[in-house]
Amino acid sequence: MYKILPNYKRLQTDINTFLPNTVFFLMKICNRKSSERRTLLGFKSLIQKFNIMSLRNKVTLIGHTGKEVEIFNYENGNKQATVSIATNDYYTKANGEKVEETQWHNLVAYGKTAEVMEKYMPKGKEIAIEGKLTYRSYDDKDGVKRMITEIRVEELVLLGSK
Structure with a gap:
């Protein structure tokens, strides 16, 4: 037990994973005597429950499209949309020089999301x-196997006025 000031209690967090894919954050109040420790399981306000699966393989980005959306129509009527977006990061070097660093991300979307992208996403939007980070391979025109990283779009919000 840590030494603490008189009349103060130390808060301790604990993770309990007795249900699959679920994490309960429990707040335990620890008194100076370990025999006085008690877990506040009954107080819902101290328990935050969320699905751990929602934290796996999640990507969130805000950026501008770098080109027009490319559409591929499947024989069954479904659509696939692909586009690249740019995200910018700004920092200052030790010598005071300000630097803008641009990263490009390949996006792919299917179904209704692809239709929205086709209609409402011009270059620069x-x-x-x-979405989720995905990896796939393909053979280029010379027969060389290439790997590509894409973000499969699950949620889309149109921002800006363009």
Whole structure:
């Protein structure tokens, strides 16, 4: 037990994973005597429950499209949309020089999301997306196997006025 000032209690967090894919954050109040420790399981206000699966493989970006959306129509009528977006990061070097660093991200969307992208996302449109990071390979025109990283868009918000 840590030494604490008189009349003060130390808060301790604990993770309990007795249900699959679920985490309960429990707040335990620890008195100076370990025999006085008690867990406040009955107070819902002290328990935050969320699905741990929602934290796995999640990407959230805000950026601008770098080109027009490309659409691929499948034989069954479904659509696939692909586009790249740019995100910018700004920092200052030790010598005081300000630097802007741009990262490009490949997006892919299917179904209704692809239709929205086709209609409402011109080049330069600011968007916010949430999706999953995916990897795939393909053979280029010379027969060389290439790997590509894409973000499969699950949520899309159109921002800006363009």
